[in-house]
Every structure is written in structure tokens, then in C-alpha cells.
Amino acid sequence: MYADEFTQESVFSRRAVMLLGAQGLLTAGLVGRLYYLQILERDRYQLLADQNRLNVHLIPPTRGRIFDRNGEPIAVNRQSYRALIIPEQSKYIVATLEKLAQHVTLPDDVLDRIAEQRRRTRQSFVPIEVVSNLSWIEVSRIEVNALNLPGVIIDAGQRRIYPAKESTAHVIGYVGGVDSTQIKQNKLFALPGFKVGKSGVEEQLDDVLRGSGGTSRVEVNSAGRIIKEVNRRPAEPGVNVWSSLDNNLSHFIYEKLKRHRRASAVVMNVHSGEVLAMVSVPSYDPNQFASGIDEATWKKLTTDPDHPLTNKAITGQYPPGSTFKIAVLAAALEEGISPKTEIVCRGAINYSDRRYHCWKRGGHGRIDATGAIRESCDVWFYRIGEQLGINKIAEYAKRFGLGTKPDIPLPNVKPGLIPTKDWKRANYDEIWYNGETLISAIGQGYCLATPLQLAMMTARIASDGMAIKPSLFRSNKTTVPSSPLFQPFFPSLGLSTAALRVIQQGMWEVVNTPKGTAFGAQSWHEEWKFAGKTGTSQVRSISEEERREGVLSNKDIAWARRDHAVFVGYAPYHDPQYAVSVLIEHSAEGSGGAARFARDVFDYIRTDVHPQILKSTGETAAAPPAEDGAPTMAFLATSSVS
Template sequence: MRETFDDFLRRLKRRRRWFLVVEICAFALIFARLSFLQFIEDERYSLLSQRNCVRFIPILPQRGDICDKNGKILATNAGSYRLFLENPLKKRLEHVLTFLHQELALSEAPIARLREESLKKPCLSLMLVRDGLSWEEVSRLAFLQPIWPELYVTLGYSRAYPYDEVFGHVTGYVGLPEAHSATSADAQDIAQGSSLLLKHPDYRTGKTGLERTFNSTLLGKAGFRKVEVNAAGKVIRQLELSLAEAGTSLKTTLDADLQAFAYALLKPYKVASCVIIEVPSGAVRCLVSVPSYSPMDLSQGKSSSWQKVLHDPNHSLLHRAIAGQYPPASPFKIVTALAALEAGIVSPKETVFCPGYFELGNHKFHCWNKFGHGAINLAEAICKSCDVYFFSLAGRLGIDRIATMAQRLGFGELTGISLYGEKKGLVPSRSWKFLSRQEKWSPSDTILVSVGQGPVLATPLQLATFIAHIANKGMRVHPTLIEDVMPPLEDMGFRPETIAFLQRTLIEVCTTGTGRRARPDNPAILVAGKTGTAQVRSISSQDRASGKTDTRQRPWNERDHSLFVGYAPADDPRYALAIIVEHGGKGGEVAASLAKDLFEKLLTDAHEEKKTHAPPL
């Protein structure tokens, strides 16, 4: 009995020792785990801990203003008071909604929206009740704040465009950033370290126009608040504050009054565009494209406005001044003439007989004047816009020389104006035709190109720049929208007598020729220019036989485009201008008379300006 009891105890002791081993192993494991967590995974978890409780709240910088040359604001920020509701508990929500209904006369629709939103969003998240509170409402809400702690009034900013659609395409509009499109301007901003901003509900980025080109300068530098938050996301305290730096304001060369005047002038013509460049600085004073859009509405993302703009048959989103590509028509004759004179192929005295048509092989190319101009020299041909003269010139000149001259004058190339979406236009050449149509260049193509028809395309900005070169006596003009950018003077290398001849001729055009309607009433003001009528549909032989050569009898969208390029005052050029009225009819009628209004506006203003600013002598 005695021995068995000792065995008994011994066995117990043995088994207890097993337990001891297990316990020692377990503690070893625990220490190993503790060391692993605190020494090896240290960094990873420290980071996670930081991320847990430290939040960066972005502070939006004030977007810079855009103004015209006189400091008139084209784009700015408008502050408005917004009412936010911190998502309350369900029971409380109904009380709050009743209060909102009574105090703010909130209608049923937004109340229903809030109710719905409240279900979806987590507790304490902010919901926008209303934007643009009146001062009275703000003060009343501030007074009642202690009773309704879930209501917050904050001052928010949205983009405002005082001239709205007048500068629509030029300023462009802003919108929500697209974080995923790497090619967009947003990607750049993200690279610049403002990715924090993407989280800000009020953050907008320039989508087009100046807003897009100068997005990064307008944007400024984002600030942030580094705060400590608890598990519910509530801010406990502020750790660090870095203030935002407001964006730089952008001063443009545009003239708001002029632009507004031009816009009002062109608006009745449905689709039109106008560019005015100051010579010799190249400062763009006016850049109108009709139809326009309201950047205010588009920036606010109003869906009705977006629908209207997107489904507009006249494509109001297209910035025609820089991206509308048109056949340059008769103004292109200046290019042909310049090419011929510079090449020495033609002398100003030489005449060509115009019977009203030009025969190449068995095809007849008609002059716009079916009765013909008779024997005519170069100056008269430009003046009366005789087509046959240039047809005959085309054969002797050849496409290569015309194309080279066109490129020298800036056609077929971007002008480099700081706007997004500029188009190149097109200067056709042998290689272009071969590459795009797999066809050989034919003499009839040259004939069409020589008068600015056929495949040749130019934007209004290119046309204005081109005529500015001529106005500037063959010195290159760089169109620009930003004042401080002033490129060096550059002679384009034309013979001075050629330029002088052309200038004389262009004055003649506006005195006795096709462009006489562009001449201001004040006889002291001399203008120069060239009209153009671009065929949208060629006149068929049946039309010609039945005498329907006037396109005004056709449906609107088949009528000719009306063009005018010119400059004034002709003796001391200060402004170069290009106007295109789509389907406007004859250039000498519509576009030229619009040019007259613009010239008068420009020169009387300038006149008065000179008067007021000039020192009394």
C-alpha cells in the first residue's frame, strides 16, 4: 500500500513535468511572437498605426482669376454659403427634415433625396442640403446652431465667369478631375504632388481653353491639415497646418469689350468665328466662336446644359476660331500671288484675258463672274477676285511653290497659341495626296488650290495670323494670348516691293473692289483686306444652265461660307482680322460688312484712347 502510493505520486510528478515542458514551450512561443511583432514587423505596423490615426485634410487653394488686358475679370471664384447635414440617427433625421422644411422652405424633392442619402451614407458623413444660402438664412442657421448641431454652414467656392458664353471657348470650363486618365492634364497635377486635392469635393481642374492650358499656374499650391482622428473618424486634434497658396492670376491680351461686341455681332449668324490680332505684338484681342456655351453651367455640371451642348447640331463645343477648318477661298489668292511674285513668274503689269471660264483639257473651270473680267492684270484680279487669272497662274506656278509659300505663311501648322485643341488645317501637296488618296497630283488640283478651294483648309486664327504678316510688312507675327510673352522680330524674307504691291492692292480691294463694304463710313480710316466665298457644294452644270449660281437660293447648310481677312488702319496697321460666317453667302456682303462694324469699333475706340492718353501738345 505504502509503495503503491509512492508510485502514484511519482507518476503524478512525471505527468506534471510534462505539463511544465508544455508551459515552457508555450511561453517561448509567446516571447518569440512578441519579438516578431515588435522588432521584425515593427516598421510595417508603425506605418499602419500612423495611417490609422493620422489624416491629411486637403485645403483647396483659391484658383487664380483670368482677366483681359484691362483687368476685367473673365473667370473668378464665387463664394457661396452651403448647408451641410451631418448624417444623424434615423429618429433624429425626421426632426431635422421637418425643421429644414419649415425654416428653409425646403421642398419635397430635396427632402426625399436627403432621406435616401441618409440610408446609404454612414453615420456622421456630411450631406449637402443646399448651396447658395442667403445671408439671412445663414444668420438664422448660425443662431439656431446650438439646437441643431448636425447642421453646418460652410463657405464654398465655385468657378464663375462674368462674361459667361462670350468667352466660353477661350476660358474653357472646369470639371471634376479624372484620376484615371493618365494623358489628361490632371495626371500632371497629380505628379506635382497635389494628389491630396483629388479627395477635396470642391476640387476642379481645367478641362479646356485657358483653364486647361494654365491649369497648374491657376491652381496654386494645395495646403493641408494634418489631424489625429479616432476610430470613428472624428477629428481629435490638429497636428500640423500648412496653408494653401492661391493660384496666380492670368492676364490675357483679350479685350473684353471688343469680344462682347464681336460676339453680339456674330451671334445672329448662327455659326461664325472672328479673330482680331494686334500688329505687331501679335496680341490676340478677340477670339470669338459662335455658337458658344456657358462655361458657368458646364463647370457646375448641369446636366441639362450638357445635354444641350452635346446634342447641338451646330457643335457648340467646337472652338471654331482655332479648331474650325475651312477652305480659305479667295484670301488664299494672296498666297498664290505672293508665290508668283516672289518666284518672278509674273509681273504686275502682265494681263490675262478672262472670258468667264478657264479650260483645262476638256474641263471648264468657271470664274465667279460668268460674263468674265476681260483683260486683267494681277492687281485688278485680286481686286475683283478674278478666278481665271489665278487658274492661269496655277499652271505656270505649280503646286510645290504654292504649298511652300502657304507653309511659310503659317498654313498647315499650329500657330502655337496657348489653347488646347488647336487644329493644323491642311496645305495639300503631292506627297500628301499620294499618302492619303494614293493618287497622283493633277493640274486641276493646283487650279482649285490656287483660289483656296479643294483640299486646302485653314483655321480663322491662321487666316488672321497670315494677314497680320502682310500687314506687318512681312515681319512675322506670333499670335499670343498672354501679354508678357513677346517673341523677337523676325523678317520672313519677302521682297519689300512685293509686300508694298500687295498692301496697295488690298487697300484697293476695300476701296473699289469686292471688299468695299468693309470700309468704315469715316473716309479718314483706310482699311485693307480680301473677301472670300468658300463653296460648300460646287455649282453643277445644271445649276449653271438654269442660272441658279447664287447660293442664297439654296437651303442654309448648302450655302457658301462668307470670309473676310483684313487689317486697319491700312497706312499704319494696328489690327489684323479674320471673319468667317458659315453659310453666310458672299464674302463681299456678309463678312465684309461685319468687318466694317468691327473696324469702326476698333478704330474709334483706339482713336478715343489715343485722344485721352496722348499728352496735349
């Protein structure tokens, strides 16, 4: 033992205790920290842990289907299949693709696309699309050879199908990929291959048809690989829409109109405003868009001088021609001019240094209001127009829905044009010349209307002056005025019955009396006699458009110089149900041809459309066949879609 060892030992003991104490204090600090993290902050970290491990995947909803008024499909969804490849499960991607190419045709750029995708994500468990729109046979060929195709999987999606093809294309529209500018508007839009409505009803009702996405919460690891699904909220399918269209009627009209280069026609119910058909030619097949349109086809559609993508029934603005005389006559009768007012037509009148011709060179002789409609006497309307003035004419034209944009859920609906003195001052900075009133009174000059507006005007006459508005959705109320359940759909325009009778009588005589301008087109079915009004719209104003389109060949010029043929009419005359308007651009057959077209349409309605409507009207309409748990069918009543 050394002398100082006791000192050393006691110093050591003291310091050991000090050190141990310090260690105890530090450990207590650790415990405090532990308490803070694990007890006080627990909820926050629990949330963070969940955010780490849970990923939310969007489940795309099934798009609502669109049916015609009889429950026939217009726009529905069909299973579509695509082949994907999972890089990590396929050791030799190129070799696998070569084998796959023996069973299905692969796109040329598939290798580039896969290489691009592989550059973008290192996660080799993320599938890459190889080929889409596989037929069922191709799918089964891949499935059978699955063992030789490691990493190739089949993914089932949905694809929009338009069974009615061209005949309803302009009304229904089509779906297509989301524009890059819209992607932020809805989370669903960012889903690969998600489709939105691009035109027609598909575009206008996109929100309704789309439905809302579901979510699948999945647990992922730090590399993003899905471990398991934690929970799932299924997607809510879009609302099915029951349209007012009649597929068969649309098809019938399309097949007939197709013979013409450019034409359009509208069929409306004169009480409910339901549009039964709206056809525009040339048309296009919307299925091309649903399966991804190729550039050549798209270019052809967009550069075609006949504008197949344009719905001429709502976008085409034409001088209404003599069909406008209906509105002018209404104005005259309401403003106190007697229907007995007789004017002598000598084929032309002079008015402030100019000569205004009637279409009939020799003149109509002495003629009254009814006769002026029947024979479409221009001179009678020049005189009456002069008396009324342009502002009065405009006032009544607007009552018939001309000059204002029809309230219908379609894109590019045009308002037409009804001139007034103020309008001319505002747009031309010129005063209105009275001669222009004369021209306007026969539906030429500045006047413009769309075929839909002409159909509306006709429906308003046929329904004894109700403010009919067009609707694209099937009504579940009866449209037969004789039924005890019938209730008017729209308020009255406030026109006198006397005036309406004169106009209706005139329109009857147009078709059914020998002097009428459409006498040859009359129907021989007593119950289905129809009334109407012919029109010829001069191409002068339209030809500006033609000029913009460039040089036309000789043959085209001959065609392009012809006038447009217009006819509006309604049937049956004694119990009006349907209004038709048809406009054939540069028609060789004139307005008589248009009238015969209307007769054929009424004939088809008589045999194939009206019986169906009588059967289903008034009763609670049966919903179209439901499949895969489709949601409740929505009746989009006229009033709710304005």
C-alpha cells in the same frame, strides 16, 4: 512534530528557491523584451503611433483667376455655400430636413442621398451634403434658424464665375467635375466637388491654374473622429493668368455675330500675335457648367446641329476662297512673276477639256496682279497657278501658317489643309491633276483653313512679313512699332518687301477703290483706313457635314446652299496694328457683309480698344486688382507657352 518534517521542510526550501529562481529568470526575460520594444524599437513604434493618430486632410487650393488684358475678370471665384447635416447631431434627420425645407428648396433626392451615405459610412460625425449653391439670403435664413436645425451646418466653398459669359466661352472654356478615369492622377482630384478645366484655357492651363493643395494634419481617435488640428500647411493658390483678350471687344463682336446662325471671328495684334477676341457663335454660358449642368441643357448643347460647344475659329475648317489669293500672289511674286504680268480675263478659260469660270461672267478684261487682288479675278490666278504648280503654292501657303496646326494653347485646334502632289498620292492613291491646281489657286478644292489661320496670314502680311504666331496671353512689351522700345516679336518670313507692297496695295484697293470687292465697306476715318480681302467659300465641301446631320427642312436647304462669306483685313493701313478675320456661314449678305462687319470691328477698336493699349503699352503693366492675397501675376509670354 513528525519525524519526516525536517526532510519535508528542507525539500520545500530547496524547491521554493528553485521556483523563485525560475520566476526571476522569466521576469528577466520580460525585462529584456521590454528593453527591445521600448528602447531598441522605439522609433519604429513612435512612427506607427503617429500614423495611427494623425490623419492628413487635403486643403483644396484656390484656382487661379483669368483676367482680360485690362484686368477685367473673365474667370474668377466666388464664395459658394452649401448646407450639410451631421447625423449624430440631428436626432431626427427627416424632421430637421422638413424644417430646413421651409427655408430653402431641397433637391428631391436628398433623403435617398443621405440614406445612401449613411449606409456607406457608419461614422455619424461625417457631414452629408444636403443642398449646394445657396444664395447669401438662404444662408442667412438658415443661420437665423440654426437653433431649430440641429446638426445643420453651412460650408463655404468656391465656385467659378465667368462674368463675360458667352463672348469668351470658347477661348476660356469652363471647369467641371473630375472624370472617374482621371481621379488617380492627382490627390486633389479625389476631393468631393473638386473642379478641373474641361475646355479652352481652363483645360489647357489646368496645371498652372490649379495651384497645389495644402495639408492639415489632424489628430483622430480610433473611430476616425477629429480631435484637434496638429499643424497646417496652407494651400498654394493657382497662378492668375492675364489673358490677351479684351472683354469689351469680345462682347461687341459676340453681340454682332449673334445675328448669324453660325459664324466666327478673330482679332489679333499684328505684331505680338495677341488674340484680342476670338468669338464663335452659337455660344454657351460657361456658368452653367460651373454650377453643375443639368442633363437637359447638356443634351441640348451636344445635339444642337449648330455645335455651340465647338470653337469654330480654330476647329472649323473652311475653303479659304479668294482670301487664299494673298498666299498665291506672294508665291508668284517671290518666284519671279512680275506684278505687271497682265492677263486678259474673258470670264472663263478652257483647260484640258474643262471650262474654268471667273466669278465675273463678263470677265475683267486686261488685268495685272494688283487688279487681280482688288477685283479678285479668278482667271488671273488660274493662269498664275498653272505656272507655279501646286507644290510652290503649298510652300508659300505654309509660310503663312496655312496647313499646319497653329501653336495656341486650346484644345481641338485644327491644321486646315493645303494639298500637294504627295499629299494626294498618300491620301487618295491618285495622281494630281493640273486642273486641281487651278481650283486650289482660288482657294477652293481641297484647300481648308480655319478663321484663326486666316487671321494669322493677314497679320503676317500686315507686319511686313513677320512669322506672327497667335498668343492668348497679354504681352508686357510694346506693340507700337513707332515706339523706341519696340522690338520685333517674331523673326521674318523672308519675303521681299517689294512683293509685300504689291499685296498690301492690292488689299488696300479691295476696300478703298471703287472697283474693289469691298469698296462699300471702307472706313471714313483717315487714320483708320483698312485693307483686306474678301472671299467666298463654296459650301460643296462643307455640305458633306450637313448631309451627315440628316434631313434638312426646305428653309434650311435654302440657307444651307448659300456660300460662306469670308473677310480678312488689317488696320490702320499705314500703321498696321490689328488683323481681323471673319467667317459667316451661309451668309445672305455675302463677303461685302463680312467686310462691313470688319469695318465695324475696326471702328470699335479705334474708339474703345486702341486708346487703352496706347496707354498701357511700353510701361510695366499694372497688375489687375489683387484680392485675398492672390499670388504674383504671371505674364505668360508668347515664348513660354509654346
